[in-house]
Amino acid sequence: MSARAAPDDAVLLQLLRSPAAARELSPRDWEDVFWQARSTRLGGRLRRHLRDENLPPVVQRRLLAAFTEAEYQRRQMLWEIDRLRRVIAAVAPDFILLKGGAYAAIGLEIALGRPAGDLDVMVPFEKIAAIERAVLANGWEHVIIDEYDQRYYRSWMHELPPLCHRDRETELDLHHAIAPRTSRLRLDMGPIFKAALPIEPGGPRTLAPIDMVLHCVVHLFHDGEIAGSLRDLVDFDGLLRHFGGNEFWSNLVPRALALGLGRPLFYGLRYAKRLLATPIPEAVTRACEAARPSPPTLALMDFAVPRALVPAASPWASAGARISAFGLYVRSHWLRMSMLPLLAHLARKSVRRWKPRPSEA
Amino acid sequence: MKLAALSEDKVRADLRGNGIRLRIGPFAVSIKADDEAFASTLHFLYQDFPLLSSNEPSEFRIRVDYPNGLRRWWRRQVRFYLDDVQPFEPFPSRLALPFFEWGLNWCIYEYAHDFLIIHAAVVERNGRALLMPAVPGSGKSTLCAALVIQGWRLLSDEFALIRAADGRVWPIPRPIGLKEKSIEIIRKLPGAVDIGPTFMDTRKGNVAHLRPPGDSVNRANEPATAARIIFPRFQRGAQNQIEPLSKASGFAKASDDSFNYELLGAAGFDFLSAVIDNSECFDLTFSDLQAALDLIETVVADS
Numbered sequence: 001m002s003a004r005a006a007p008d009d010a011v012l013l014q015l016l017r018s019p020a021a022a023r024e025l026s027p028r029d030w031e032d033v034f035w036q037a038r039s040t041r042l043g044g045r046l047r048r049h050l051r052d053e054n055l056p057p058v059v060q061r062r063l064l065a066a067f068t069e070a071e072y073q074r075r076q077m078l079w080e081i082d083r084l085r086r087v088i089a090a091v092a093p094d095f096i097l098l099k100g101g102a103y104a105a106i107g108l109e110i111a112l113g114r115p116a117g118d119l120d121v122m123v124p125f126e127k128i129a130a131i132e133r134a135v136l137a138n139g140w141e142h143v144i145i146d147e148y149d150q151r152y153y154r155s156w157m158h159e160l161p162p163l164c165h166r167d168r169e170t171e172l173d174l175h176h177a178i179a180p181r182t183s184r185l186r187l188d189m190g191p192i193f194k195a196a197l198p199i200e201p202g203g204p205r206t207l208a209p210i211d212m213v214l215h216c217v218v219h220l221f222h223d224g225e226i227a228g229s230l231r232d233l234v235d236f237d238g239l240l241r242h243f244g245g246n247e248f249w250s251n252l253v254p255r256a257l258a259l260g261l262g263r264p265l266f267y268g269l270r271y272a273k274r275l276l277a278t279p280i281p282e283a284v285t286r287a288c289e290a291a292r293p294s295p296p297t298l299a300l301m302d303f304a305v306p307r308a309l310v311p312a313a314s315p316w317a318s319a320g321a322r323i324s325a326f327g328l329y330v331r332s333h334w335l336r337m338s339m340l341p342l343l344a345h346l347a348r349k350s351v352r353r354w355k356p357r358p359s360e361a
Numbered sequence: 362m363k364l365a366a367l368s369e370d371k372v373r374a375d376l377r378g379n380g381i382r383l384r385i386g387p388f389a390v391s392i393k394a395d396d397e398a399f400a401s402t403l404h405f406l407y408q409d410f411p412l413l414s415s416n417e418p419s420e421f422r423i424r425v426d427y428p429n430g431l432r433r434w435w436r437r438q439v440r441f442y443l444d445d446v447q448p449f450e451p452f453p454s455r456l457a458l459p460f461f462e463w464g465l466n467w468c469i470y471e472y473a474h475d476f477l478i479i480h481a482a483v484v485e486r487n488g489r490a491l492l493m494p495a496v497p498g499s500g501k502s503t504l505c506a507a508l509v510i511q512g513w514r515l516l517s518d519e520f521a522l523i524r525a526a527d528g529r530v531w532p533i534p535r536p537i538g539l540k541e542k543s544i545e546i547i548r549k550l551p552g553a554v555d556i557g558p559t560f561m562d563t564r565k566g567n568v569a570h571l572r573p574p575g576d577s578v579n580r581a582n583e584p585a586t587a588a589r590i591i592f593p594r595f596q597r598g599a600q601n602q603i604e605p606l607s608k609a610s611g612f613a614k615a616s617d618d619s620f621n622y623e624l625l626g627a628a629g630f631d632f633l634s635a636v637i638d639n640s641e642c643f644d645l646t647f648s649d650l651q652a653a654l655d656l657i658e659t660v661v662a663d664s
Contacts, residue, residue, distance in 0.1 A: 030418035031391070035444040038472070058389055062420050065474040072624040311445065 010310040012036035015046060016234065017277040022053045034062050039311045040230045044070030044113025070115040077104050077116040080170050084121065085204060087138040091130045094205050096122040096196050098175060098215060102206040103235070105199055110238030114231075118162070118171035121204075124193060125176040132160060132174065140165050140172055178207075178215045179222060186260060209243040210252055214261045217268035230309040236268050237276045244279070253287040262291025271305055365408035373400035380422070382413040386533025386581055387522065388473070390465065391419040395426050396439065398558075399457040406458075406536040406557050406570055409578040421468045425461050427454065443468055459560050459568050462538060466519060469533075470620040476522040476531065477632040478620040483516035483530050484508045489588035490530050491661060492521050492640070494618035497565075500595030500647065503543040506571050507654055510552045515577035516585060526631040528639040529584040534577040536570035544569045546650060587636045589661050590615060593645045593653070601652035603645045603660060611642030 011029045014021040025033070037043035043066025050063065081101055088095060096102075098120040103111035123131055136142075140163040144150055153161040158177035164170065179187045195208040207215055216239060220232040256265040266288045272278035273285070292298065364372065364383065375381050380393040381403070391413075394400065413419060424442040428451065438451035441464040448467050452460045470478055481494035482505035491513070495501040505518040516532040523530055536557065539547055544567065548556055555572035590611050591603070606614075615633060616622040622629045643660055647653035 027416055027418040031420075031422060034418070034420055035422065039445065056418070058418055058420055061387075061475040062472075065472055068474040068628075069624060072626060075626065 010036060012040065012042065012046070012230075013275050013310060016042075016049060016237075017275075019050050019053050022050055022055060022059075030056070030059055033059075036311055037062075037066060041066075041070075041115045042231060042234060043067065044115060045110070045231075045234060046113075048109070048113050067113045070113045073116040074100075074104050074111060074114065076168075076170065077101055077119060080119045080165075080168070080172070081105055081204065083165075083168075084119065084135070084172065088131050088134050091134055092123045092127050093202060094196075094198065095131075096193070096205045096207060097199075098122055098178070098207070099219065099235075102212060105204065106206055108238070108242060110235055110242065114235070118173050120159075120173045120175060122175040122178070124189075128160065128174055128176050132163075135163060135172065135174075139167060143171070178211075179218050188259065191259070209239075209248060210255050213239045213243065213252070213268075214256055214259065214265060217264040218261060221264040221267050226305065226308045233268070233272055233276065233309060237272045237278045240272065240278055240280065249281050249284050253284055253290075256288075257290060262288065263293065266291040266293070267301065267305070271309070275306060275309065362412050363408065364404065364410050364412060366412075367404075369401055369404045372404045373397065376400050376403070382417075382419055383407060383410045384413055384581070385410060385465070385535060386517070387476075387531055388421060388469070388533070389413050389417055389419040391422045392461070393422075393424045393426070394457065394461070396454065396457045398455070399425060399461070402458045402557050402570075403461075405555075406572050409573070409575040421465070421472075423461065423464060423468070425457050425464075456560055456563055458557075458570075459538070459563050462536065462570070465535075469520060473522070474621050474624060476524045477622065477625055477629050479521040479523070479615055479622075479633075480519070480618045480620060481521040481615075482518045483521045483532075483585075484513035485516055485585040486513045486661070488585065489661070490516065490585035491589045491591065491657070492530065492587055492615075492636070493591050493593050494521070494615050495593050496618070498595070500543075500593050500653075502537055502539060503546065503595075503650060504593055504653060504657070506537045506539060506543070506547045507550060507650055508657070509537070509571070509574060509577070510547070510550050510554060511654070514580060514585070515573050521636075523632045523636060526628075526635040528586050528635040530587055530636070531584045532577070532581045534573040534581055536572060539569050539571060541566045547571060587640045590637070590640045590642045591645050591657060591660070592643070593647065595648070596646055597648055599646050599648045601647045601649055601656060603643050603656040606642040606644050608637050608642060611640070612637045614642075 011025060011032050015033065037046055043063055047063035047067040055063070077100060081097065097105050100111065100114060100116040101119050101121065103114065104116060142150070142161055143164045144153070144161045150161050153159065158180045159173050159175040163172040163174065165172065177187060177189050178192065192207065192211050195211055196205040197208055198205045206212060213236065216232060216236045220226065220229055220236065253262070253265065256262050269280055269285060269288055273280050293301070364381070367375070372381060376392060376394040376399070380391040382389070382391045392403070422444050425439055426442070427437065427439060437454035439454040439457045439460060440447060440451045441449055441460055443464070449464070479492070479494050480496070481492045482501040483493070484491050484505060493501045493504060502518045505515070509515045515534040515537070516530060517534060518537040519535070520533055521530050522533060539556070544556065544559060548554060557570045557572065559567055559569040561567050592606070592614055612633060615637065619629070619633070622633065625632070641660070645653060645656060647656070
């Protein structure tokens with residue numbers, strides 16, 4: 001296939017939709033798969049998807065390599081969780097694990113071969129200062145020392161500025177909400193904390209399945225760049241396949257609408273179905289129509305999202321892919337900050353770009 | 362079919378067009394480049410390497426090319442790409458070939474976690490492999506080149522690749538990178554020595570490449586079982602000596618010289634254990650190449 005084919009025809013997506021597509025791929029297609037899997041960091045997951053297929057030796061080796069690296073990160077993630085438990089046991093033994101940390105801790109299939117990076121945890125806002133003190137006293141340090149950037153996080157974000165462990169060099173993000181404070185989503189975190197479930201009695205918790213799924217799409221569509229986040233959509237697909245029983249499906253949309261998260265769920269369902277052929281009951285899709293955006297917005301998203309999620313053309317992304325990625329980056333800022341702080345932030349960032357840093361001065 | 366079967370003009374044209382596709386050790390590599398000197402040096406150093414058949418996918422698609430704009434003409438620079446990833450800052454264009462060699466090394470230690478990768482030179486004689494794990498500057502490439510000229514089979518001057526708990530090391534015989542004074546020392550050794558052009562003032566000083574012997578390249582799909590591990594250390598003015606090392610120390614040192622020992626987890630332990638179980642380990646300190654070769658001979662002599 002040509003490198004300039006439509007984005008939902010990317011070979012990586014074909015394989016994620018249907019493992020049997022592996023039987024039809026040409027050597028050139030596989031080369032594109034290697035590149036797309038590297039750039040989306042989905043090689044380890046792809047190995048799980050294709051585990052029943054007869055693959056050429058070079059494909060087996062490439063997928064094994066990616067899987068091995070991801071498994072190393074998963075082990076590190078579990079160790080980080082263990083270390084953090086000890087440090088904050090006195091303050092918040094029931095802290096909530098988010099995203100990859102949660103998937104790994106409860107042993108979901110989607111955690112296998114999934115590269116894990118930062119550890120994301122969430123605690124109620126009123127506990128976050130005590131936890132910050134506890135981790136700072138036990139080997140974690142602030143990555144961002146710049147005062148303005150620190151204030152940006154503390155004033156506008158749903159998490160503290162990132163922390164890093166000085167020996168293990170692992171990043172820890174302490175959240176008090178699943179969407180930014182200034183976000184247009186205006187999320188009430190009360191019910192989400194209340195529904196969280198312990199992994200084992202008295203220890204860390206995870207979000208309830210529906211909230212875990214909602215957080216995944218909020219993260220994908222409202223939290224930073226969409227470009228290169230195919231992994232989040234693959235997580236979303238895997239979570240739906242794992243949790244999707246009758247009760248889950250009938251409560252999903254009502255919960256999303258009640259929390260004001262209908263729109264990201266609408267997008268998540270739409271693109272998961274379109275790009276990954278996620279099985280979603282018709283009734284769920286219909287119920288989520290309540291959160292459908294206006295036609296021009298949807299047309300824009302339909303154009304931009306697939307192009308931003310999937311790398312378009314090697315060696316350089318097509319101009320179309322680069323433009324969509326930038327548009328979505330601006331949009332994600334637009335969604336999480338209101339207009340005034342956004343302009344102030346972007347202005348400040350632009351000025352700083354031209355000012356010499358202290359080390360260069 | 363080998364690269365040598367193509368004319369230099371054809372290699373140059375293919376590098377500019379759809380790329381030259383080579384099997385380099387266990388790896389399938391596509392290369393595109395837009396540089397005359399690069400093409401002729403590649404054609405010389407890689408002449409014995411097999412071309413991939415058209416039904417084999419390559420796992421690393423590498424491009425060595427020039428930026429557009431001013432830099433294409435003024436103090437010309439060259440860029441290295443793995444698909445759309447550019448892991449390094451550009452180099453001066455005259456260094457395209459060493460840049461490619463370092464870039465391919467980067468691809469391997471960054472992505473080839475289907476192997477336990479130890480930073481080591483590996484040679485083989487009579488079915489027994491000698492590993493020389495070491496940090497850069499310890500003289501491993503010089504020793505490796507000298508042993509290869511004496512008739513040892515080259516497995517690698519850079520990587521010991523291990524993919525099972527069977528004590529076997531997989532070959533990746535590539536041009537041996539010689540630095541600074543080593544270039545002249547190796548050139549003066551008796552025997553047929555094919556060394557490519559010298560690249561002056563790279564970030565590692567002057568660099569030239571010893572062409573891997575055809576026999577070693579032809580046997581690149583034959584792994585060899587480890588029998589000796591020697592940790593070399595070049596030290597100016599030092600007394601030349603070789604000392605036995607316990608297996609425990611050998612294990613610890615070899616795992617330190619690995620790029621991905623920790624990443625492989627339990628498999629890394631099993632793979633390395635098998636290599637160490639099979640091998641006797643030694644520390645070698647040397648200031649003179651011939652003395653070092655003589656000392657190595659005393660511990661590898663077939664018993």
